[in-house]
Amino acid sequence: MTFAPHRVAVLAIDQVVGLDLGTPSQVFGTARTDDLAQLYTVDTCTQGRRPVRSTAGFQVLPDHGLELVETADTVIVPGIHGGPPMTDGTLDPAVAAALRAAHQRGARIMSICTGAFVLAAAGLLDGRRATTHWAYANLFRQLHPDVDLDPEVLFIDDGVLTSAGVAAGIDLCLHVIRTDHGSEVANRSARRCVVPPWRDGGQAQYIERPVPRTAETGTAATREWARQRLHEPVALRDLAEHARMSVRTFTRHFRSETGLSPAQWLLRQRTEHARLLLETTDLTVDQVARHAGFGTTSALRQHFHHRVGVAPSAYRRTFRHTP
Structure with a gap:
């Protein structure tokens, strides 16, 4: 054909x-x-x-x-x-x-x-x-x-x-x-x-907002650090310590750069990672939940349905095979 x-x-x-x-x-x-x-x-x-x-x-x-x-x-x-x-x-x-x-x-x-x-x-x-x-x-x-x-x-x-x-x-x-x-x-x-496959946040983060000019005031390195540990529990204090900032300062810089709170950003990263695992692996939904850092299948279902609009199993049936 x-x-x-x-x-x-x-x-x-x-x-x-x-x-x-x-x-x-x-x-x-x-x-x-x-x-x-x-x-x-x-x-x-x-x-x-x-x-x-x-x-x-x-x-x-x-x-x-x-x-x-x-x-x-x-x-x-x-x-x-x-x-x-x-x-x-x-x-x-x-x-x-x-x-x-x-x-x-x-x-x-x-x-x-x-x-x-x-x-x-x-x-x-x-x-x-x-x-x-x-x-x-x-x-x-x-x-x-x-x-x-x-x-x-x-x-x-x-x-x-x-x-x-x-x-x-x-x-x-x-x-x-x-x-x-x-x-x-x-x-x-x-x-x-040479662009990110998915940008977090929205246009709000670009509307008349100051952009940190040096690595010392940025959270990019910490975000990459967190992406490598999505399967582990990552608390706000862990993120702030990695960035060498107080929790309050880190949260302010993080929201300025991404348009999201650290918790919202982590949920999005975990959901996107779960999407990729559902599309490209044969892991069970329970295993996907653990690998993506949701811990339990019920937590994955709740957050996945809220963000994507369907259950993980239904999403896999639609996207597991490339059209």
Whole structure:
């Protein structure tokens, strides 16, 4: 049987953000099978196959027009900077119709950063949770009051997928790879892109917050130390002692850097480790609970269901075998 890669269309609008435009091809291009076959193909299109300006001082000369949107499995709208639909919430009728038709036939629709303004102008975000760059949250709410905007997360998957500013598009693309092919493939893609496979916290940690400038005031080394000991009990005092800080100082720095309390962060790390074990090993659920540091199966079930939305056994049935 011939393998057909998943087709991704990147729809560029005038004043497209250069980094956002290149993110899908870079991230999805690294997703491969064990025998190195590409899992995705990524192409760029514009309305009428016309050149569009980027914010990076170059023009985009696409190989495709809107017909690419008609056949793609996934359609991604990168961020834009200025001009409609950011100024007045309007969108060219042909572009809006193409996006709506793609959504109606079941294509996955995504946006990066302010690309959410395009999807909202097409009417695809009304009544849904969505996000965009935190700096444009107030403008977005003014133009699209029917969208449930959450500017404090990195991405949202609510039927239509949206991501926060700039680099959060990488997080969203890795999330899609993880959803399609499991954590192992997504982690390999992240390593090839030299980025973390999962970033903790949300946009809140980037909104006008001071960033520690030296290793002495940071908690990164302690977080890595804790990741290596997820199977062991790790108390807040243990973390603070490793960082050579008081508990109060450590907690303040930790929340500033991650947007989470140490306890919340540990739970997320343990849950993600449990996900990986469920996907890639034959360990029993009880063994996964111990290896991930939950101790008991009931604790794993409780926290896993709260974070992932399903029981560990149901998650394994869905993701144990790579599609």
